[in-house]
Amino acid sequence: MQGQSQQQAYDRGITIFSPDGRLYQVEYAREAVKRGTASVGIRAEDGVVLAADKRARSPLMEPESVEKLHKADDHVGVASAGHVADARQLIDFARRQAQVNRLRYGEPVGIETLTKSITDHIQQYTQVGGARPFGVALIVGGIENGEPHLFETDPSGTPYEWQALSIGSDRSDLREYLEETYEEGLTTDEAVGLALDTLARSNDGELSPEGVGVATITVDDPEYAERPTDEIEAVLEERDLLPADEDEADGESDGE
Amino acid sequence: MQGQSQQQAYDRGITIFSPDGRLYQVEYAREAVKRGTASVGIRAEDGVVLAADKRARSPLMEPESVEKLHKADDHVGVASAGHVADARQLIDFARRQAQVNRLRYGEPVGIETLTKSITDHIQQYTQVGGARPFGVALIVGGIENGEPHLFETDPSGTPYEWQALSIGSDRSDLREYLEETYEEGLTTDEAVGLALDTLARSNDGELSPEGVGVATITVDDPEYAERPTDEIEAVLEERDLLPADEDEADGESDGE
């Protein structure tokens, strides 16, 4: 209770530090990310893979309208976890930045450049008052100069590059699994399998083909492409991840 | 009480997250939606149906002045639940967006495009301080490229596409009923019947013809059209939903 009221003294806004130098509102925004369903990103030898748990809240909801995977530019995709509406704002920002880059320099924006323009935008919402931080994390993946790249943005506005990562619910479990199983030199197709294996772990080991989204961008064909449902179903079947009774696959919702 | 005061520490504004990553003001705005009478949307094979409980507070009030159904553009209708005055602001916004689209691109705005411009507008009111979130949910339905579409907007600014849904009071009951009874391949007329069946469930199984509104937009004739009262009465009679004594049909009011 002491700790509780102590904490409450410093967690009402982003414009104050706590005595130990923490920004509680940014930490709470990270909790908002954890309330969202998981997304996974994997950098393969020849491309990047983005996968997202996009289970619908109801059988009447169109699964494809659950926005977890986004095309930011031809060569860049984004997977999100947390507040869907906040994610949309950042994706719009990213798309405009990508367009501006093409207009100004006549070439596709770099993956790191794009990520950092997003995180610099996010940082503003952690220092200047009158608004709250973004309650969303993003995985930004794409091809730059023939090389696959995979970045993370978090609510503090810090960019990090990863070989493989997960964001959203069950983050530490999934990361641990990735650390154990990820190997350099994976093909994109192998990475798709690993991504689905990982996602399934926050889902009782099962995934319905409609409840999951997978996008890839490869070095050979650097165009953002979402995998069709039947293709996903085939991979899930191959890996024995299909639910026993697929009709029950409506469960936990996204965290907004 | 602990929980109570704990919650109160974080629910006074939209610019702060709670320690578990929630935005209480957005959740309270969802309560404002639940205080409004129910609206229902159903996507049929050949069109979309919007229906709304629009009972008047007094026999002297003109039922048609209870604004629950709105024409956003020729091919798009909107049903609302919650604060009427807030709904009007969003409808005005939607109409301007639709007009701008016609002027700029010479064609009707897409249903998803329109919905997302509304939800992006709503999101701003959940992140930047100085105002409250919109206390209203919308069902946006229309025809795009010959296909019927049905979307939902909520106070967080998240867009979802549905085959059939309800918003406002008794939401979970009505959704459950829709999940049980909705079937793909319904005709628009069958969908009108199902919509009225559903609405009647939040009304003791009865609806007065003046107390309900029904609008349809069909693929063959993509023009927003509100059904005349006598036509509604015929359907209600056919389905045995007319009140025993119609004069008593003034009850619960809209939630503002």
Add this chain to the structure above:
Amino acid sequence: MQGQSQQQAYDRGITIFSPDGRLYQVEYAREAVKRGTASVGIRAEDGVVLAADKRARSPLMEPESVEKLHKADDHVGVASAGHVADARQLIDFARRQAQVNRLRYGEPVGIETLTKSITDHIQQYTQVGGARPFGVALIVGGIENGEPHLFETDPSGTPYEWQALSIGSDRSDLREYLEETYEEGLTTDEAVGLALDTLARSNDGELSPEGVGVATITVDDPEYAERPTDEIEAVLEERDLLPADEDEADGESDGE
């Protein structure tokens, strides 16, 4: 007391919802309306009637300076209840809107159009911070395309159309009386009588000719006209509503 302090947590501003989705400041503004003397509006077959209790606080105050009835345009009148100074702001707004309509479209503004421009203006004061809601309700009556129309605006910014209504003190009593006695097909003169009957009910059954205002706009002569005092006196006498001793007719004041 629990409820009391619970309520106090959410009623200090218009930018926060209470946990059950209410806007207390808007509800309190409705209380401000109830503190004002009553006004009544009735739609007749051939016109609209606006009547208002405008008793002066002192025999030395000029009754005609108690502003309860306002001409918004040639064909539109407004009766108010609540804060007089707030009412004046909205009337000024309405007049400007009516003028703009004439300049832009060369024709008188529609009654519904005008009402909704007022309510949209009111809504802003319920969502954006830095100001309080308007503490006033209006009855907007007029002739549009040869048809009489009667609308209400309340502090939430919701517009409703009525056949007959009252606003201000004793609202539910007067409404009940109107629901019992109002009949479609009344002439304007009959409606004047009914309006005075109704008003008298919040006044111990008596009205002094100087303490009441009556305005009519008829289909045949769509010009806002306030009835002269002697004409009102004649109606009051005919209906036996004159006070036994007229000199005592200074009582309750308007609620500001």
Add this chain to the structure above:
Amino acid sequence: MQGQSQQQAYDRGITIFSPDGRLYQVEYAREAVKRGTASVGIRAEDGVVLAADKRARSPLMEPESVEKLHKADDHVGVASAGHVADARQLIDFARRQAQVNRLRYGEPVGIETLTKSITDHIQQYTQVGGARPFGVALIVGGIENGEPHLFETDPSGTPYEWQALSIGSDRSDLREYLEETYEEGLTTDEAVGLALDTLARSNDGELSPEGVGVATITVDDPEYAERPTDEIEAVLEERDLLPADEDEADGESDGE
């Protein structure tokens, strides 16, 4: 104490209503008016009279520098009670409005028109935050189209027309006296006498010639004119209102 703390919850700003629909800050501003010395206005058959208690705080203070009577335009005078500095702001506003009217329409501003432009200005300070209401009431008197008019403005921004009124300290006593003694058809000179009789009642029945100000505007000569001290002394003597020992006539000060 319950009532006390209850009230304190809603009286810290003009942007919130209390649960019973009151604006406490406006009511407190009315208390500021009552702290000021009294002013009286009387409408005569052939003119208007403004009179004000302007006792100085010290025999070394120049009585004419106690600002209670103000010329707003040739044909309009203003008497104030309450915060002197606030009064000056409103008088300046009134003078500018009167000038603008002459420039725009080539004629003197109407008394009602001028009063309402002042009250509309005052209303803004009761609805929009960031400032306090004006702590002053005004009596606006003048000649319009050959007719004398007398209006009141209060801190809520409500305009009222009176035959005779008082503002400031002892308001209800003085009003009662005016209601008993005022008669229609008074000449301006008779009204001056009545005004001084009334003012003397908040002063132990005595007034020193230097401690009171009287201004008149008559139909025949519609020019604001302050009566000279010797003329006032003559009237006071005639009515037996001179203090027994005039040198002691420094007492209560204005309420700022």
Add this chain to the structure above:
Amino acid sequence: MQGQSQQQAYDRGITIFSPDGRLYQVEYAREAVKRGTASVGIRAEDGVVLAADKRARSPLMEPESVEKLHKADDHVGVASAGHVADARQLIDFARRQAQVNRLRYGEPVGIETLTKSITDHIQQYTQVGGARPFGVALIVGGIENGEPHLFETDPSGTPYEWQALSIGSDRSDLREYLEETYEEGLTTDEAVGLALDTLARSNDGELSPEGVGVATITVDDPEYAERPTDEIEAVLEERDLLPADEDEADGESDGE
């Protein structure tokens, strides 16, 4: 304590009235004035005298840098008491106003006109939030059309004209002394003596020549002139106001 906490509820800002209509922040600013050393103004037959206690805090401080007397224009001087830095802001404002008057009308600004432009400026800081009131009072003295004038401004923004007055510490004592001793028809030189007599009363009856400032503006030579120290010393000696041991004359400091 009840009164204490009662008061604290309303004294945190200038934008709220207390329940009894007071502006506590303005009253507290008056306390800031009282913390400053005294200044005195006297209107003589043929000029005005401003005198100020300007004792230095240390023998190493230059007494002439203690700013209590200011030239606002050739024909206008100002004596201040309270916050020195606040006084400087108002003096700068006064100087600009005086310059503007000369440029616009080609003549020196009137003393009353200048005073009222200062008080109107001060009033703004008592009504609009975001700043505090000025913690300073001024005596504005000068010659206008061959007549000497002496005005006071206080933190509320009220202007008053005086024959003789004091501001700052020991105000009521000094005022009482002035009321007893001031006589009309004094020459400027006699007024200088009276001013020093008065000031000495808040200083144990003694003044050091360096610790006091005297400025005069006479009808014959309407130019602001500060009296040289030796001249002041002569007057002090004549009136037996010199300290027994002049070296001890460093005591109380100005109130900032």
Add this chain to the structure above:
Amino acid sequence: MQGQSQQQAYDRGITIFSPDGRLYQVEYAREAVKRGTASVGIRAEDGVVLAADKRARSPLMEPESVEKLHKADDHVGVASAGHVADARQLIDFARRQAQVNRLRYGEPVGIETLTKSITDHIQQYTQVGGARPFGVALIVGGIENGEPHLFETDPSGTPYEWQALSIGSDRSDLREYLEETYEEGLTTDEAVGLALDTLARSNDGELSPEGVGVATITVDDPEYAERPTDEIEAVLEERDLLPADEDEADGESDGE
């Protein structure tokens, strides 16, 4: 505790006075000044001397980077105490003012003029909200028209001229010492010695040559000049102020 909580009610911002007319935030800013190491200024017959304790926090820190002495213009130097970063803002402001003066009038800015433009700038931060006062005091010294001048600015924005003064830690001790030892007619070199004597008193009577800064501006050569370390060392040795073991001369740090 009573006094404690009493004080806390009024010390949270610069826009409120306490009941006794104090501005606590300005007083707290003065405490910030006292937390800084001492600076001394002395006006000699033929120049001004500025000296500052600029001990480094670590032997690895470059002593010359401890900013206590600043050149504001060729003929003006400034010594500071308190927040170094705040001092830099004011120095920048002073330099711009000095430049503007040269451009506008073609001559060096006066020392008093420059000081007062700084204090007027400081005053703004004590009256208008949204920022804190400057936590720094300055000694401004220079030559104007062949005369040396020495001014002080404090956090309230009050300018004072001194013959000799100290700011920062141990202020009253050092001032007392200066009052005892300062004599008019000192040469600049004698003043350098006195300044170092004074500074040493807040340092256990010892100063290391690197831990102290001395700047002079003389009438004969009105150019700001900082004395080289060896020259300072010579003076310190002559006056027996060198530390017994110079290597230990890292102690107390500047107060930010």
Add this chain to the structure above:
Amino acid sequence: MQGQSQQQAYDRGITIFSPDGRLYQVEYAREAVKRGTASVGIRAEDGVVLAADKRARSPLMEPESVEKLHKADDHVGVASAGHVADARQLIDFARRQAQVNRLRYGEPVGIETLTKSITDHIQQYTQVGGARPFGVALIVGGIENGEPHLFETDPSGTPYEWQALSIGSDRSDLREYLEETYEEGLTTDEAVGLALDTLARSNDGELSPEGVGVATITVDDPEYAERPTDEIEAVLEERDLLPADEDEADGESDGE
């Protein structure tokens, strides 16, 4: 607890001082710096060395994406500790300043000039409300006119020049070590070794080559250059700083 609540009264914003003249929010920002991993800067005879602990949080994270070393201009590097996102804002600011200098003056910006433009920018965030201070410290190192320079910026906005320093976690330990071991006249290569020795002390005496970054700028070749991992590994091996089992080298993370 007394001290605790005492402190809490003044630590909620940068616009208030505590009674003892401290800015708690700036002190808390310094705590945020201490939460970050350590960085070290050393000025050698012929260059400057920047070294940073940049251990990744996971073996899947790319170590080079942990941003602790930044190139600000060809001849200037920056090492940071604390909030990575805040550091990025300041680096961007520094880069723009460096570019502006080149454009305006046609030459590289001075190291001190650049540092001070950064600290002046930081100071604004400690005085004006509506934002929080920067939670980051920087070491700015580079070559100016053939001389190496090393500066520090802290959250208060104070610039200091150092021969050698550390920022971030374990600051006082590392500084103590540097004070004991640093000697003037080191070569850049020797300084690299000392920097790694120092960094290893906050890491149990071990550093993995990938978890540390080293940049140098030398007088002979004033170009910012990061040392390749194999070169770092060689130095670590030579100094026996390599971890026993390098695979375990993921531990403590950066402090955001």
